[in-house]
Amino acid sequence: MTERILALQPLTTEQRDRLVKTNVEIVDAADWESSEPITVIFGWDPEVGPAALMAPNNQVRWIQTTSAGIDYLPLDWIRAHDIAVTNASGAFSPAIAESTIGYLLYFLRGFNEAVKNQAGHFWQRPLRRDLAMIGSQTIVIYGTGSIGQAIAKLLNGFGNQPIGVNRTGHDVPGFQSAVALDDDHSVIKDADIIINAMPATTKTVGYFNESFFKQLDGLRIFVNVGRGKSVDEKALMNALLYQNVLHVALDVFETEPLPKTSRLWDYPNVLITPHQTGFAKDDEKPVFDMFMKNLQSWLTDGKLTVNVTNPTQGY
Secondary structure (H helix, E strand, C coil), rough: CCCCCCCCCCCCHHHHHHHEEEEEEEECCHHHHHCCCCCCCEEECCCCHHHHHHHCCCCCEEEEECCCCCCCCHHHHHHCCCEECCCCCCCCHHHHHHHHHHHHHHHCCCHHHHHHHHCCCCCCCCCHHHHHHHHHHHEEEEEECCHHHHHHHHHHHHHCCCCCEECCCCCCCCCCEEEHHHCHHHHHHHCCCEEECCCCCCCCCCCCHHHCCCCCCCCCEEEEEEHHHEHHHHHHHHHHHHEEEEEECCCCCCCCCCCCCCHHHHCCCCEEECCCCCCCCHHHHHHHHHHHHHHHHHHHHHCCCCCCCCCCCCC
C-alpha cells in the first residue's frame, strides 16, 4: 500500500522532491477531504489535523510533529487507536538555549534598566553590586532532556554548573547534580535562577503554583521555556508582588496568544516573548531530516527510530 502523507507543514520544492523519490504520495491540507485514505500526517494544524485524523475513511497510523511537545494533540484518540507519534525533540533545543541565555543576560547585566533609561534619555549607571555574572549564579533547571541539556551546555561555557530536576534524580551530563522532582525543595531555596524546561504531563501541569513560589525568597530570575500550563500565572503574579520572585522571562503561557487583558504585560520586571525561543532558520533542515529518517525506516519495516514518544506519558 502506498503511503499517503498529509503535509500540514509547509514543504520546499527540494523537500517535495525528496519525498516523491521515496514513492509516497503527498496530500496538501486543502485536498485532504477529496483524497484517498491518508496514512501519515507530517506537522499539525488545529483544525485540519483532528478532522483528518478522525475521518472514517482515513487510516492514519503515524504522526510526525514538527514540535518537541505533543500535548496539543488529541492524545486520548491517539492512544485508543494505537497511533504512533514521533516529535522533533532536539531540533529546537540550541535556539531555545541561546534565547534562555539572552534572558539571563538581559536581567543579570542590567539591560532591562538600560532599555527603560534609553526610552527616557536618561544616562544612569547601575550600582556595581546590582549586576551579576552567570558563572556566579546558583541555577536550577527543571527538565534535563534535550532542552535542559542544551541550556546546561551553554551555561557550562560561562563557568556555571547548574543543578537539574528530573523524574528520578538521575545524573545528566552538563549538570553538577540532579534531584528527583519530589525532592526539589532541597535545592530551590538556595537558587538564584530557576528555569523550567519540562514537558507538559499530568504531573507538571500547574506545578509552579502558589505553594511553590512561597518557598522562594527573592529569587533573582524565573524563566519558562517549557510549557505554559506548568505555571499558575496568578500565583506567579503574586510571587512578583510579594517579591518571592524579582524578575521573570516567559515564552509560553496558559493561554496563547497571551490575552491583551493579562496583567503580565504591565509588569516592568517581566520579559514576554510570543512562543518564539525555538525559532531559527537553522531549525528547518533538522526537523525534515528527522522525518525522512523515520519515513525510510517506516517504509522498510514499519518501525520508527527517531524521537518515538509515549502518548500515555505525554512526551
